[in-house]
Amino acid sequence: MGKKMEADVIVIGGGASGITAAVAAAEKDASVIVIEKGQTTGGAANMGMGFFAVESKYQKAQMVDLTKEAAFRFFMEYTHWRVDARLVRRYMEQSADTIDWVESMGLQFLGAYKYFEKSFPTWHVVKTQGSNAPAERAASNLFRTLTQRAEELEVEICYNTKANKILFEDGRVSGVEITTADGETQDALCSAVIVATGGFGDNPKMIKDNMGFTWGEDLHSFRIPGVVGDGLNMMWAAGAAKSQPVMELTYTSPGVTDVFKTLSETMRQPGLMVNLDGLRFINEEIMNNTVYTGNAISRQRKKVAYTIIDDSILDGYRAKGLDYITFHHNVKTVDKWEDELKKYLAGEVEESGLSALHSKEQREKMCLVVADTLEELCEKTGISVDNLKKTIEEYNEASTSEDTRFFKPHRYIKPLRGGKLYACAHYPAGYGSLGGVVVNDKMEVLDADGFKIPGLYSCGTDACGIFGDSYCFLLPGNTMGFAVNSGRIAGYEALDYVDNEWA
Amino acid sequence: MGDMISLANDGKPAAGVAGRGRVGDTVTLKIDGFEVKAAAGKSILEAAQAYGIYIPHLCHHPILKPQGGCKMCSVEIEGRAGTVTACNTAVEEGMEVRTKTERTTHVRNVSLELMLASHPADCTSCAVYLNCELQNLMQYLGVAHSRLRRITKNNTGLAVGGANPLIKREPDRCILCGRCVRACADLRGVGALEYRSRDGEAYVGVKDGVTLLESDCRFCGACVEVCPTGAIQDMPGIFPTGVKRELAMVPCKSACPAHTDIPLYLRYTREGKYPEAVAILREKLTFPHSLGVVCTRKCEAGCKRGHLDEALSIRNVKRFAVEHDGEGAWRSRVTVRPASGKRVAVVGAGPCGLTAAWHLQRLGHEVTVYEQREKPGGMLTYGIPTYRLDRGIVDGEIGTLSEMGFVIKTGERVTSAAKLATEYDGVVVAVGAQAGSPSFLDVNDCANAIPGVAFARMATEDALPDMGAFVTVLGGGSVAFDCARGAKKAGAAQVRLICLEKRENMLADDEEIEEALAEGIEIYSGMNCVACEKGAAKDGTGSFVKSVTAVVVNSFAFGPQGLSMDTEPGSERVFPTDTLVYATGQRIDLDETFGLELGRANSVKTDEKLAASVPGVFAAGDAVTGTKSVVEAVAMGMEAAKNVDLWLGGDGTGVFDEVYLERGANDAVLGDGCGKRPAARSEDICDCDAAKAETERCLSCHLRLDIPKVRFWGDAAFKKRGVFQGTAGDAMQVAPGDAAFKKRGVFQGDGMGEMQDVPGRSGAMQADLGNTGPGHACGGDVPIVDIGFAPETDCPVDTARKIAAQAAALSCGKCVLCRDGMAQAAAILSDDVSGKGEEADVELLGEILALVRDGAGLLPPEPGASGDVHGGGGDGLAGPSAGSGSCRMAQSAAGDILELLSSHRDEFYGHILRKRCTKQVCEAYRPVQGEDRPRRQRRGRD
Known part of the structure; x- marks a missing residue:
């Protein structure tokens, strides 16, 4: 048995939301223990680059025309008022101050960014050392900062430690049963628990049970190791009301995306996209809104869609560069197309090890195919050849006039004029689950009757029900924004409970 | 502190170096203002860690010899120019070390950026997410590679010798820290892995370029254990999950119901020390001889080697060892506790009942065993056919157990456990499934x-x-x-x-x-x-x-x-x-008249402590579980004994904590110079040679548990900076590697150049790169970059690119600065040459090249200093004047490039800003327009 564990607040999960909650509570003089399964804080958010805020000093300096009121109205229109307006308001109201708050701990931001051209610049990207360019994984800086702040505030972070269940006494939270790095199980005592375990993106069974997707077949979402729904299961077992979790949807080509960046980015340009019936179903202009595109692909037969280009289009990219550039991948040209295509076709995906989490079937299936004729292309992909021929005729025709079907801007309608054809399959993917328990605007977890469970708080992705059915990419930075801000709220509110109700 | 031994120097005094002190002496120094005491010969990094002072490190691992290649542990020493790497710089009396300065931060950050340039940005599919040292360092240093060129690895297919059933490779995640190479060579003495190079790109490969399966690899997993990233992992499914690590990592032991310390008794059998082997068996097994014949060998199903070719013949080895035990040295080690005055009845004299009886008698309780048949032994006597198990073996084992003094009453069938409970202080029902x-x-x-x-x-x-x-x-x-x-x-x-x-x-x-x-x-x-x-x-x-x-x-x-x-x-x-x-x-041949609550197939219902429905009555074996094996009966008999002992007021420690052989430090060395491990399984363990050959097949999974974990920056040990952490502060203080290194002398010479004699190091490197330059190895001759520059005809920018590319190709792969720094410089210059340069390249190149040239901020190396020309890969602790920066080859190449570019500033800027090659030789550029060309004439009319 290890040493006695006792604190005012125990935070389960040291990810974006959990570590923020710990700092918030500790700044108000709470004693805090963080239970973290891994050896590093920041959780899934270490992959991120920044987070949402509105009316921040960066936005003011950049003359961004977006007020809290406008953002709130936009958000509630987007969600049809099916989400907790009080929580949305509190989150947005606090968001700009949270930027200042973490800056006061020594963090720096590059500025407020859009995620794609039609989105708002609400994404506050963290600056990395020695560079003024946005960088993938930049946000891990934020978690170093918060972790160091937590240590200054004497927060005890227990690494390699797993929480098993939430303990209750007289109907109130009284502690957490944990298993330490040595494999010893013990009770850690506290007055309030904040659950922030990041959902269940790495739990195919929960994904199937809660959202109906079969991972590896019709869903190819990220599976960040360890994000298996620990917290949600603990809270549900403790009587928390269940809310409908949703997948933070996007789309991907297994074995191509995240392995061969140039192939992937080229095949994600707003060109021709068809379903297995050879029909267009989307205004491809929205392909940079990955949620909308993921939604649209999910509606198609076998939940798959194909983008098709040919050498004539590639030549255009060679001459003028790509149309859509994401600064996290930052692929502007097709310089590496030939090299990557050669490697891809030679089966080097496997050797990179980067597709290791994809299933055997995916590894054998080529998502990107090359063909000399439309017939061959359809043979390889299963697309209806007759329909595809008509679609291409119509599409090429549109390039000389206009897209009367979906009103795609003319500049993105590049006709297929000849040479080899390339088709790339796109499947629904996602960043992970969102939501699962019902909370109020104090991040108190509610029971089935809508009353709070005394001492139980949840924040971050476990509690993120503010997007309704689809993540709102139009206000980018929202997942981490909600994680950090809801964590901050939970930290303050949990201590308020300990001081004023529990005591 | 007299027992502190310098790992890197093998306990040999570093004679003749002023100020460093003799091994055994304690020196006092200051690190970040804290007074620190350390044994002479310790590195600055070890000394700092012992006092809770975190210094980032990546290629350093506490059980491995330092390499100094990643530059993460760069520190500054008062009175000395530049930075040194703390992992391979020895502490000195009066030294003042600073671990966090502008300069150290710069060296670390740029070095990490350089490593990240070829590391995938996609961590989400990596199994070591949140347990990755690289990810952890990115977080700590706040660095990403965003301003650098992305470098694509081309040798991933070759890395670590191809696919195999035990080690999962994700070579894109390799950062060439070389821990696996050192673990294989220095720790295990196997030397299957080495730095190799192809097409100008270094990678970690297998000696002689064969596959891992063809190599001398022992699949001990040390390389996996020390890998800081996800580059090499265990194939999923080899180790059980949901059990404690110390069991999970030894799957045979984990699979054995009695958790017998299998690797150890295999080792003693291999060494011909059969009494020692049996002592280990005996700690857990009451019927080792019978089990040596009829065990269902779940251990073999767990055996890691089974995934590779065939599991070891563990059972048959056990039999051989038991039959060659001689006097039975274990007997004198059996703990017998004083009489407790308590009486216990055991119902059923099968393997489960007799196991419980033996332990309980040993623990001081007076045990009577009731057996309905004429002879004891249960299924060993009445179930297993005599052609499979000789009854002499069973009788002999029962005789041995009986020496403990418990009484067996045969021919007496107990009709009611409830009644028995009134006559005894405790009852164990182990009636089997009859x-x-x-x-x-x-x-x-x-x-x-x-x-x-x-x-x-x-x-x-x-x-x-x-x-x-x-x-x-x-x-x-x-x-x-x-x-x-x-x-x-x-x-x-x-x-x-x-x-x-x-x-x-x-x-x-x-x-x-x-x-x-x-x-x-x-x-x-x-x-x-x-x-x-x-x-x-x-x-x-x-x-x-x-x-x-x-x-x-x-x-x-x-x-x-x-x-x-x-x-x-x-x-x-x-x-x-x-x-x-x-x-x-x-x-189970019981009914309700027996007085206990029964379950399915008349089995006795028990709680998790094996207690039946009547207080004081416990049940175990087939009577509880239904038909199982002998070894499961034995394991459950022990569990029952423990619980009965607790019931009788004992402390419950006497059963599972028996030690019949003191465990010394494990011998970490697997390579014995005898070549490849034997491949074929042998069932027939007929003599000592056969026993040796079969036990040599063991992959020694247990040795991994001796490898300490690296402390991440958030570790509790680093929360009390400047306070001596004792043995907990740094594993190095108690020198866990002492055992590991005790045989290093087998392969190594003395001093700084000792690693040259290790198979698979310098020689292979020479062969590998033999066609790219003169002999090139750490401690050997400096390779030469031989790109000439003719000012009249060559473009200086393109020449600079060629120098960088060749220097990267000549890099031995150990040092981030020449390996990744020169590759990065070549990539940037390549863009500049072909018109894709950016203005920021000027500053970026300057920063990287200056770092490489100055050897991580060191003064230029002294001319004529031999033996450490390749400082980046130097082994052993560096003396005060030794460099720990990049190698001389890269230093001079970087210097040449800087000089070339600064003396041809116009051409360089012309390439980047005007996308023009003034020399008009770079293919990508159109000829320069301007004064050199004749003005175009107006077209005339015909």
């Missing part, structure tokens, strides 16, 4: 239909009835096979065994099945009896079985309603039968 389950065929009234367990007992007692010519056995487990083979041996003309499971799923051991087939027994697997034809018995009492009808079963399942089958229509087959043996399950 009754056959009734057959689903309606044959219970047939004299020639016999339950398997009864048939087996009759066979052991030589009391088989007249079976006739045709014997049919139903069932596919061990008992069924024992019956079938017993019948055959007793003279039945034709024995048929019909079992539900298909051949590959049959419950019996493969060995039993094969022997049965060899003996002429017909096996009908994947079939089930659906009917039987009966006749009236000749004597008029009851009936007898004439034949059974079986059908082919395509699939089956056991549900709440019992067995459901999908049978093949028309596949019925009739088997004429003189005797029918149904070995399709056993029951």
Whole structure:
């Protein structure tokens, strides 16, 4: 048995939301223990680059025309008022101050960014050392900062430690049963628990049970190791009301995306996209809104869609560069197309090890195919050849006039004029689950009757029900924004409970 | 502190170096203002860690010799220019070290950026997410690669010698820290891995360029254990999950129900130390000899080697060791506690009951064992056929156990446990599963239909009835096979065994099945009896079985309603039968009169502490679980003994904590110079040589547990900066590696150049890069970059690119600065040459090249200093004047490039800003327009 564990607040999960909650509570003089399964804080958010805020000093300096009121109205229109307006308001109201708050701990931001051209610049990207360019994984800086702040505030972070269940006494939270790095199980005592375990993106069974997707077949979402729904299961077992979790949807080509960046980015340009019936179903202009595109692909037969280009289009990219550039991948040209295509076709995906989490079937299936004729292309992909021929005729025709079907801007309608054809399959993917328990605007977890469970708080992705059915990419930075801000709220509110109700 | 031994110097004094002190001396220095004491010979990094002062590090691992290649641990020393790497710089009296300065931050950050330039940005698919040292360092340093060129790795297919069933490779995640190389060579003495190079790109490969399977790799997993990223991992599914790490990492031990310390007794057997091996066995096993013959060997199913080729013959090795135990040295080590005054009754003298009896007697309780049959031993005596297990072995083992002094009352059947509980302080019910389950065929009234367990007992007692010519056995487990083979041996003309499971799923051991087939027994697997034809018995009492009808079963399942089958229509087959043996399950021969609450198949209901429904009564073995194996009975007997001891007021520690052989430090060295591990499994352990050969196949999974974990920056040890953390502060202080390094001398010479003699290091590197320059190895000759520059005709920018590319290709791969720094410089210059340069390149190149040239901020190396020309890869602790920056080759190449570019500033800027090559030689550029060309003339008219 290890040493006695006792604190005012125990935070389960040291990810974006959990570590923020710990700092918030500790700044108000709470004693805090963080239970973290891994050896590093920041959780899934270490992959991120920044987070949402509105009316921040960066936005003011950049003359961004977006007020809290406008953002709130936009958000509630987007969600049809099916989400907790009080929580949305509190989150947005606090968001700009949270930027200042973490800056006061020594963090720096590059500025407020859009995620794609039609989105708002609400994404506050963290600056990395020695560079003024946005960088993938930049946000891990934020978690170093918060972790160091937590240590200054004497927060005890227990690494390699797993929480098993939430303990209750007289109907109130009284502690957490944990298993330490040595494999010893013990009770850690506290007055309030904040659950922030990041959902269940790495739990195919929960994904199937809660959202109906079969991972590896019709869903190819990220599976960040360890994000298996620990917290949600603990809270549900403790009587928390269940809310409908949703997948933070996007789309991907297994074995191509995240392995061969140039192939992937080229095949994600707003060109021709068809379903297995050879029909267009989307205004491809929205392909940079990955949620909308993921939604649209999910509606198609076998939940798959194909983008098709040919050498004539590639030549255009060679001459003028790509149309859509994401600064996290930052692929502007097709310089590496030939090299990557050669490697891809030679089966080097496997050797990179980067597709290791994809299933055997995916590894054998080529998502990107090359063909000399439309017939061959359809043979390889299963697309209806007759329909595809008509679609291409119509599409090429549109390039000389206009897209009367979906009103795609003319500049993105590049006709297929000849040479080899390339088709790339796109499947629904996602960043992970969102939501699962019902909370109020104090991040108190509610029971089935809508009353709070005394001492139980949840924040971050476990509690993120503010997007309704689809993540709102139009206000980018929202997942981490909600994680950090809801964590901050939970930290303050949990201590308020300990001081004023529990005591 | 006298026991502190310098790891890197092998305990040898670093003679003749002023200020460094002798090993055994303590020096006092200051790190970040904290006064720190450390043994002479320790590195600055070790000293700092011991006092809770975190210095980032990546290529350094506490059990491995320092390499100094990643530059993460760069620190500044007062009075010395530049930075040094703390991992391979020795502490000195009066030294003042600063670990966090502008300069150290710069060196670390740029070095990390350089490593990240070729590391995938996609961490989400990586299994070590949140347990990755690189990710952790990115977080700590706040660095990403965003301003650098992305470098694509091209040698991933070659890395770590290709695919194999045990080690999962994700080579894109490799950062060439070389820990795996050092673990394999220095720690294990195997040397299968090495730095290699192809097409100008270094990678970690296998010696001689063969695959790992073809190499001398012992698959010990040390490389996986020390890998800081996800580049090499264990193949999923090899180690069990949900158990403590110390068990999980040793899958044979984990799979053994008694958790016998298998790797260790294999090791002692290999060394011919059979008494030692048996002492280890005896700590957990009361019937090691019988188990050496009939164990169901779950350990072998767990054996990691089974994934590679075939599992070890653990059981047969055990038998050999036990039979060569000699005097039984373990006997003198058995703990016997003073009498407690408590009395315990054990019901059933099978392996479970006798195990419990032996331990409880040992713990001071007075034990009486009640056995209903004439002889003790349970299924060992009455179940397992004598041709499989010689009764002399069983009797001998029971005799040994009986020496403990417990009483066995044979021929006494206990009718009520509840009543027994009133007479004794504790009761253990271990009655086994003595009754056959009734057959689903309606044959219970047939004299020639016999339950398997009864048939087996009759066979052991030589009391088989007249079976006739045709014997049919139903069932596919061990008992069924024992019956079938017993019948055959007793003279039945034709024995048929019909079992539900298909051949590959049959419950019996493969060995039993094969022997049965060899003996002429017909096996009908994947079939089930659906009917039987009966006749009236000749004597008029009851009936007898004439034949059974079986059908082919395509699939089956056991549900709440019992067995459901999908049978093949028309596949019925009739088997004429003189005797029918149904070995399709056993029951516990108890009923409610026994006074305990019973469950399924009359098993005794217990809680998790094996307590039955009457206080003081415990149950264990088949009586609780239904039919299981001998080793499971033994394991459960121990569990019962522990719980009864606790019930009787004991502390419960005496059972599982028995130690009959003190564990010294493990010998970490696997490479013995004898070459490749033997591949083929041998069942026949007939002599010492065979035992040695088979045990040499062991992959020594347990050695991984001796490798300490690296402390991440958030570790609790770093929360009290400047306070000595004692043994907890840094594993190095107690020198866990002492054992590991004790045999290093086998392969190594002395001093700084010692690693040159290690197989797989310098020689291979030379061969590998032999065609790219003069002899090139750490500590050897400096390779030369031989790109010439003709000012009149060559473009200086393109020449700079060529120098950088060649320097990167000549890099031995160990040092981030020449390996990644020069590759990055080449990538940037390549863009500049082809018109894709950016203005920021000027500053970026300057920053990187200056870092490489100055050797991580060191002064330029002294001319003529030999032995450390390749400082980045230098092994051993550096003396005060030794460099720990990049190698001389890269330093001079970087200097050349900087000089070239600064003296041809116009051309350089012209390339980047105007996308023009002033020399007009770079292919990508159109000729420069301007004053050199004649003005275009107006077109004339015809």
